Each structure stands twice: as structure tokens, then as C-alpha cells.
Amino acid sequence: MFWKDIPELTYELNKVRSLIKKSVNVKSNRLTLPVMDFINRDAKMLRPGLLILSARIFLPEDKLPESVYRYAASIELLHMASLVHDDIIDNAEFRRGLVSINHGYGVKDAILVGDLLFCAAAELIYDSTSDSDASVILHGLKHLITAESEELDDAELFRKGQLLGLFGRRKYIRRVIRKTATLFVAAMHIGAREVCKDEFMQQTMRRIGYDIGVSFQMMDDILDIISKKELMGKSSLSDLREGVVGYPFVLAVNSGNKKDEDKAISLFRKALSGGLFSSAHRRALVDMLVPYCDLARNEVLSILNRAKKHFVFLPKNKWTVVLLDTIDSLANRLN
Amino acid sequence: MFWKDIPELTYELNKVRSLIKKSVNVKSNRLTLPVMDFINRDAKMLRPGLLILSARIFLPEDKLPESVYRYAASIELLHMASLVHDDIIDNAEFRRGLVSINHGYGVKDAILVGDLLFCAAAELIYDSTSDSDASVILHGLKHLITAESEELDDAELFRKGQLLGLFGRRKYIRRVIRKTATLFVAAMHIGAREVCKDEFMQQTMRRIGYDIGVSFQMMDDILDIISKKELMGKSSLSDLREGVVGYPFVLAVNSGNKKDEDKAISLFRKALSGGLFSSAHRRALVDMLVPYCDLARNEVLSILNRAKKHFVFLPKNKWTVVLLDTIDSLANRLN
Numbered sequence: 001m002f003w004k005d006i007p008e009l010t011y012e013l014n015k016v017r018s019l020i021k022k023s024v025n026v027k028s029n030r031l032t033l034p035v036m037d038f039i040n041r042d043a044k045m046l047r048p049g050l051l052i053l054s055a056r057i058f059l060p061e062d063k064l065p066e067s068v069y070r071y072a073a074s075i076e077l078l079h080m081a082s083l084v085h086d087d088i089i090d091n092a093e094f095r096r097g098l099v100s101i102n103h104g105y106g107v108k109d110a111i112l113v114g115d116l117l118f119c120a121a122a123e124l125i126y127d128s129t130s131d132s133d134a135s136v137i138l139h140g141l142k143h144l145i146t147a148e149s150e151e152l153d154d155a156e157l158f159r160k161g162q163l164l165g166l167f168g169r170r171k172y173i174r175r176v177i178r179k180t181a182t183l184f185v186a187a188m189h190i191g192a193r194e195v196c197k198d199e200f201m202q203q204t205m206r207r208i209g210y211d212i213g214v215s216f217q218m219m220d221d222i223l224d225i226i227s228k229k230e231l232m233g234k235s236s237l238s239d240l241r242e243g244v245v246g247y248p249f250v251l252a253v254n255s256g257n258k259k260d261e262d263k264a265i266s267l268f269r270k271a272l273s274g275g276l277f278s279s280a281h282r283r284a285l286v287d288m289l290v291p292y293c294d295l296a297r298n299e300v301l302s303i304l305n306r307a308k309k310h311f312v313f314l315p316k317n318k319w320t321v322v323l324l325d326t327i328d329s330l331a332n333r334l335n
Numbered sequence: 336m337f338w339k340d341i342p343e344l345t346y347e348l349n350k351v352r353s354l355i356k357k358s359v360n361v362k363s364n365r366l367t368l369p370v371m372d373f374i375n376r377d378a379k380m381l382r383p384g385l386l387i388l389s390a391r392i393f394l395p396e397d398k399l400p401e402s403v404y405r406y407a408a409s410i411e412l413l414h415m416a417s418l419v420h421d422d423i424i425d426n427a428e429f430r431r432g433l434v435s436i437n438h439g440y441g442v443k444d445a446i447l448v449g450d451l452l453f454c455a456a457a458e459l460i461y462d463s464t465s466d467s468d469a470s471v472i473l474h475g476l477k478h479l480i481t482a483e484s485e486e487l488d489d490a491e492l493f494r495k496g497q498l499l500g501l502f503g504r505r506k507y508i509r510r511v512i513r514k515t516a517t518l519f520v521a522a523m524h525i526g527a528r529e530v531c532k533d534e535f536m537q538q539t540m541r542r543i544g545y546d547i548g549v550s551f552q553m554m555d556d557i558l559d560i561i562s563k564k565e566l567m568g569k570s571s572l573s574d575l576r577e578g579v580v581g582y583p584f585v586l587a588v589n590s591g592n593k594k595d596e597d598k599a600i601s602l603f604r605k606a607l608s609g610g611l612f613s614s615a616h617r618r619a620l621v622d623m624l625v626p627y628c629d630l631a632r633n634e635v636l637s638i639l640n641r642a643k644k645h646f647v648f649l650p651k652n653k654w655t656v657v658l659l660d661t662i663d664s665l666a667n668r669l670n
Contacts, residue, residue, distance in 0.1 A: 026477065030484040085450060089443045108424045111446060112484050115420060115453070119476050122457045126469040134461040141454050142361065149365040149447050 002044035002329070008322055012052045012069075013045055019073035023120040034105040034113050038080065041096040047079055047187045048072035050212065053326065054191025054205045056319040064195070070124045071190050075137060075183060077121035082144055084114040089148065090244065133190045140182035147178035151244050163265065167245060167253040173214070176247075181213030188212075204313050208323075211307035212330065215300045219333055221246030222293045222300070225286060247299075248292040255292070263288050297334050304331050337379035337664070343657055347387045347404070348380055354408035358455040369440040369448050373415060376431040382414055382522045383407035385547065388661065389526025389540045391654040399530070405459045406525050410472060410518060412456035417479055419449040424483065425579065468525045475517035482513035486579050498600065502580060502588040508549070511582075516548030523547075539645050543658075546642035547665065550635045554668055556581030557628045557635070560621060582634075583627040590627065598623050632669050639666050 003009045024035050051072045055064055086092070087100040088110050094100055102110040125134040154166055165171065188209030192202045224246055245268070252264040267285045304327050314320050338344045359370050386407045390399055421427070422435040423445050429435055437445040460469040489501055500506065523544030527537045559581055580603070587599040602620045639662050649655050 026481050029481045030488040031481065082450075085446050089446060107442075108487055109484065111420050111424060111449075112480055112487075114446075114450075115417075115480050116477065118450070118453060119473055119480060123470060123473045123477075125461070126473060135458060138454055138458045138461060142451070142458075145447055145450050145454060146361050146364045146366065149444065152443055152447075153365040 002046055003049050005329070006322055006325065008318065009049055009052065012056075012064075012072075013049060015069050016045070016048045016052070016072045016076065019069055019124065020077060020120075023073060023077065023124050024116060026116065031109065031113055031116055034101050034109055035116060037098075037104070038084065038096075038101055038113065038117075041098060043076070043080075043096060045076060046216070047183055048076045050184065050209065050323075050326070051075060051187040051191040053319055053323045054188045054209075055195045056191075057205075057314055057317065057323065058192060058196035058201065060315075060317040060319055068191065068194050071133060071137070071194065072187075074121045074124040075187050075190075077117050077124065078137065078141055079183060081114045081117035081121060082141070082148075084110055084117065086148055088114075089152070133193060136186045136189060137183075140186040143178035143182045147175050150175060150178075154245070158268065167250050169250055169254055172245070172247060172250045176214055176217045177210075180217040181210050184213030184216065185209040200313070204310050208307050208310050211303050212327065215303040215307075216330065218247045218296055218300050218303075219330070222248060222296050222334060225289050226293055247296045248289045251292040251295050252289055260288055260292075300334065301331055337381055338384050340664070341384075341657055341660065343653065344384055344387065347391075347399075347407075348384060350404050351380070351383045351387070351407045351411065354404055354459065355412060355455075358408060358412065358459055359451060361451065366444065366448055366451055369436050369444055370451060372433075372439070373419065373431075373436055373448065373452075376433060378411070378415075378431060380411060381551070382518055383411045385519065385544065385658075385661070386410060386522040386526040388654055388658045389523045389544075390530045391526075392540075392649055392652065392658065393527060393531035393536065395650075395652040395654055403526065403529050406468060406472070406529065407522075409456045409459040410522050410525075412452050412459065413472065413476055414518060416449045416452035416456060417476070417483075419445055419452065421483055423449075424487070468528060471521045471524055472518075475521040478513035478517045482510050485510060485513075489580070493603070502585050504585055504589055507580070507582060507585045511549055511552045512545075515552040516545050519548030519551065520544040535648070539648050543642050543645050546638050547662065550638040550642075551665065553582045553631055553635050553638075554665070557583060557631050557669060560624050561628055582631045583624045586627040586630050587624055595623055595627075635669065636666055 003013060020039060021036075024039065026032060026035075049072075052064070052068060055068045083095060084101050087095055088102045088107055091102070092100050093103050098104070100110075101113050105113070125137060157163075158166055185206050186209075188205040189202055192205040196202070225248055249264055249268070252260050255261060263284075267281065270281070307327055308324065311320065311324060338348060355374060356371075359374065361367060361370075384407075387399070387403060390403045418430060419436050422430055423437045423442055426437070427435050428438050433439070435445075436448055440448070460472060492498075493501055520541045521544075523540040524537055527540040531537065560583055584599055584603070587595050590596060598619075602616065602623075605616070642662055643659065646655065646659060
């Protein structure tokens, strides 16, 4: 878990975890095994952790309202549901260090597992009180679904040879906002809003969530290229193989360096054509992308720095420090 | 549409339909086409129609609260979402008279279309006020998902030759309750509850919903066998071919007639092995099942009669008559 060095959150996240377990409880059913398997996997718990931090900063000592935990559990469940369905769509083999649900239990079961997680997430927010927060989460989810569908779109356009504007930086950022940042923004917003009525504070938390979300996705993209299979829990370059383009790739295609641009496009085309990369191909692609990983890394660090600038507006307490440490830990993922 | 002969509901259901359209609006996205295609198909609108009737019976003249329409739209959206995902799981080729979403647009898009419909459904209930009604719907949905997974379970057990208790009548009924009746019960309950605080009335409506739901599923099973492909919008015996067992089949296996029992099992085994039915096989199966369709039909009529007995407790107004007519129209599907 991402938070293991931050003991302040242990109690809170255990509460979230037990809520998650309770919420998916369907007694002795075919889905129990895959759902429990997935839920018990080592997860970063980044979204629920951030949601709770965002609340704690404004309510450092007292008991948090139950709704905070329910929202935190719900947002993690939605995230899990979307992972399970996305893994079907991307035909991913691994997730969270183990075989993906679609590969381990079959596509049919994976569809239902995702539906069940989704349903549990929805139930948890209905149980809580504030309607407008629920709609923030669902709004985020809608964005997530449409972003995923745009990736299918792009892969199709590419296959047809329509490359124009397909790998633009702005297009990439727009998609990352939908695919990843919106749920982070929702988490930070809801945490704050449940305990603090000051709208400027809520906005500040949303901005921090936005920066964390965008940089988190960029980091994932970088790690997909440079990390070992063991480290990420899915094989390196797996996204590209499914026609999903990461940030270093976007930077390469827009580098102005004709040789790298052509190479990137031709390797992407090969990935899409379904041909498995040979290890030589893979090495060539990684070698070409490494300098762009460095560029991307710098951008990530500057976005995380921007996030820190918002801290001047926040209350000063131990939770604010924890959030600051969290941002540094995120940056350290790239070391 | 099922309600076309009941003009009282035209205005109400048009309102529901426009809510549904608004709720799935994601501008110019890859999913817009399949979602709109699906939404514009001729649908029975049975669940939202019943929900509104259940409210109208207790509020015959005045304007219905907006929440009633939102719940009605939501319950139809959930139903649609589950159809789209179930069609992937069952590899169904047709739905609502046209090519299924999975066959027309591909499995990947169908997963996202279902997710989007689900998300839209959840948004609609969050917008409305009464939390406990939302949880009734989600509870129903959980049952639906687990029922679908049990069908996968059974097909697997059967493939392994473990037939014991696989086709029991009680088991069938239990599944139908989850798969179909629960959403009907939810519809009738919510309609009443939104406008009438009398708990006995709500219970009465739930009971009527239960009877309609169970008999509706049995009817679908019967029609899968006796109707022409054109009439049902999917090919005859399609359920069986995917290893899903209908009520006439259950009656045949439990008939005490050894010859029919063996024949049913052997044909089911053939269906599961993936072999396409020859038209001779199909005819043999249909001929064997027809008498059991008659038995099932009698049971459907007696359940619908039981539903009518509850009417003695209901207010007497034109909407009560419409609901009574509705039950008769349902029974007429089998003529």
C-alpha cells in the first residue's frame, strides 16, 4: 500500500477497507471469490486516502462523520470497477501484481464483478447524506467512461491511417483529466466539503486533487516504460500494446525530431496490428522513449510543485504535513 | 411499446423517455451512437409504466412529484444496462428487434455502453430525494447481477456433469425472483411510496409487482420456445443455446416422464457443447417442450389471477382499472 509509511492513516483506511468488504458481500456466490480476490490485493488506496486527508485537514482532532468513510470506500470501489472493466477492454493480463480478473476468471465473470463493484459503490453513497457530493462522483465516473471510449476511438482511427491530431499533447491532457484527474478532484472536494463549508477551501482542495491526478497518470505512463514487470504488476509497454498512448510517447511524437516521431508511429502501428513485440523491438522503443521519460518526469515534478503552492491557504496542522509528504512520496515513485 | 393501447400513460412515459435521453447525453462521443440506437429502440417500458401506475393509483389527479419520473427513468436505465451486459455474457445476437449492441458495435463498446447507462441511472436517483427508495433499486440490481452469475455457475456445473438439483423448480423460482421480479417489486414499491405513506398499500403493490415479475419471466421463457424469431426480436431457443434454462424446460426435467427428462437433458448438453442445433433437433426439442409450455402457461395465468386478488385493497379509480387491464394484456401475450 502506498500509505504504509504514514501511520496516521492506518486506522482510517482500515475502516474504509472493512466498509468495502461489507459492501460487496453477496453470500456464497460465484462472484464472491473473484471479488474478494480483487479486494484483498495490495492496492495503493490513493483516492480514499486523499479523500480522508482532505477532510482531516479541516477537522484534525474530532471524529470524522461516517459519510466521509462511505464516500472514501465508494470512490475506491468505483475505481476498482473501472479497472476490472478496462482490463477486459484492454485485454490486460495483470492487475495489482496478480493475474487480471478477465484472465483469471474469464471475461463474463469480469463483467459481472465490475457491475457488482459499481453497484456496491452506488449503494454506499446512497446511504450517506449529501446528494450533491454523490453527483460529483458520478459525474467523474461518466468522464472516466467516455475517456475510455475515446481510446477505443483513437485506436480505430489509427488503424485506418488517420493520424492527424491523434497524439496531440492537449488531447492527451484532456483525456487524462477525464480518465484519472476527475476522480482525484472528486475525492479532494468531497473530503473537504463534508466537514468544511468554506468554498474557497473546497476549491483549493480540488486544485490540489487536479494536480495530483494529472501527474499521477503521467507517472503511470512513465513507469509503464521504465519499470520492471514485477514492479508495476503488469508487463512493461502493456498499454501501448493495446493502443493506449502514454505521455512519453506523446512527447516523442511531438518532439520535432523526425526520426523519433517516425519510429514512435511505426512502433505504435506494429503494436496495434496485434504483432507481439520482439524483445529487440521492445528495447528499441524503450531506448527511444527514455529521454522523453526524463522530459515527462520534469513536467510531473513541476506540476507537483504547483500543487504545493496551494498549501499556503490551508490550515497548518499535522494532516497538512501528511498531505505534503504524500505529494513528495508520489514524486519519489519516479526515483 | 407495450402501453400503446393505454393512452393514459402516453404523457407520463414521454416524460420518462425524455429524462432517459437527457441522462445519457455525452456530447459527440463514440458511445453516443450505440447508446442512442439502443434507447430509441422499441421497448416495452414495462417497469417505468408500472412504477407510474403504482403512484397514480394513490394520486389520481394531481401532478406527480418529479422524483417519480426520475425513479421511473432510472429503473428503465438499469434494466437497459443489465440487458446490454447480459447480451455480452450470453453472446446474444439480437435485442429489441435489432442486432445486439455487442454484435453491432463490438464487445468493448458494449461494456462501456452498459456502464454509461448504469451511471446515468445512478445519477437520476441521486438527484431525487428519498434515499431509502434508491437503496431498494440498488438492492434489486445486486440480486440481478448475482442471478446472472448463478446462470454461469450452472452452465459450468452442467458441463462437468454435475446435474444434481440443477433444474429444480424451486431453484428456478429463486433465480427468477432475483433476475426479474426484484426490479418489478422495486418499481411498484417506489411508485406507491413516493406518494402514499400507508405501509400496507406499499406492501400490496410490492406483492402485485412480485406476481407480475415472476409471471413475466415465465412468459418470456415460454415465448422463447413457441414464438417466431420475428416476434421476440431474438431467435427462438436462444436462451437454451447459451445454457440458460427456461420454465417449460424445468417442468420437462421434473415431469416424472423419463423419456422427456432424458431428452431435455441430452438436448441441453448438446446446446452447451456449442454445437448449433440442426433444424431437426430444434423441432424435436420444441415438440417435446410444447406440452410443458401449456403447463407453464396455466401457472402464469394462475399467478396473474393471484395478483388480481390484491386489488380489493386498492383505491377505486381509473388508474386501478388501467393496472388491471395491464395484467390482462400481459396474460394476452401468450395468446
